[in-house]
Amino acid sequence: MNKIPLLLLSFALLCFAGSASAFGGGEKDDSKPKKVEVSGRVRMVGSSPMTSLVISGESREWHVEQEEQGKLMDLQQQTVTVKAKEYYHDIVFASGVSGGRRYFLKDITVISPK
Numbered sequence: 001m002n003k004i005p006l007l008l009l010s011f012a013l014l015c016f017a018g019s020a021s022a023f024g025g026g027e028k029d030d031s032k033p034k035k036v037e038v039s040g041r042v043r044m045v046g047s048s049p050m051t052s053l054v055i056s057g058e059s060r061e062w063h064v065e066q067e068e069q070g071k072l073m074d075l076q077q078q079t080v081t082v083k084a085k086e087y088y089h090d091i092v093f094a095s096g097v098s099g100g101r102r103y104f105l106k107d108i109t110v111i112s113p114k
Helices: 003-022 066-071
Strands: 028-047 050-056 061-064 079-092 098-112
Touching (some): 028 061, 061 066
Antiparallel strands (some): 050 061
């Protein structure tokens, strides 16, 4: 008699957990961010309201942390070199299939252009 609400609640929690995984809901690996120097074009990707500032290099794209975007916002469509701490986030879809790795930058210092 009370099993139906419990089953519905369990099903709702499973659906929520699955949808979080489908959108890359995993842990960020910022336990060991490494210092890097990267060069690339600063550009805005996505569509409103889910936009992200990235630095597109030759071999990789780095997403700029939200609180760091002010340092690079006026440099869009320019090639920059920055020193920063890099960490990544593994994307895993709800089916368990790997969606790749997304790289992030924090503690950014702009080297060029000045």
